Amino acid sequence: QVQLVESGGGLVQTGGSLKLSCAASGRTFSTYAMGWFRQAPGKEREFVAAVDWSGGGTFYADSVKGRFTISRDNTKKTVYLQMISLKPEETAIYYCAASIHPYRANADEYAYWGQGTLVTVSS
Numbered sequence: 001q002v003q004l005v006e007s008g009g010g011l012v013q014t015g016g017s018l019k020l021s022c023a024a025s026g027r028t029f030s031t032y033a034m035g036w037f038r039q040a041p042g043k044e045r046e047f048v049a050a051v052d053w054s055g056g057g058t059f060y061a062d063s064v065k066g067r068f069t070i071s072r073d074n075t076k077k078t079v080y081l082q083m084i085s086l087k088p089e090e091t092a093i094y095y096c097a098a099s100i101h102p103y104r105a106n107a108d109e110y111a112y113w114g115q116g117t118l119v120t121v122s123s
Helices: none
Strands: 003-007 010-013 018-025 033-039 046-051 058-060 068-073 078-083 092-099 117-122
Touching: 003 092, 018 033, 018 092, 018 117, 033 068, 033 078, 046 068, 046 078, 058 068, 078 092
Parallel strands: 010 117
Antiparallel strands: 003 018, 018 078, 033 046, 033 092, 046 058, 068 078, 092 117
């Protein structure tokens, strides 16, 4: 089992950057693939990015390719989401999640979730 706590959200202007962190507790972090999702007000939760167990493989939603970078540090039990060139429509609560399967875009395949961190992009 793993517990996840996101941080790093906040208010940023259009075109700005932000780096989210997700700290995990538990001894098995390195055995989980990780993902980031987001949910905007009134919308369904959507996949953003995923990283495999080692951090060597990544997978992105088309909408964020080239602007977002997911990474992880297993020694710190932390996964990151670096975001640049942010857009107002990317205002959402961002969640990290853990899965036993890598590169999954379906939220149902993630067993553990954090509480989320709010990112607000002002226009």
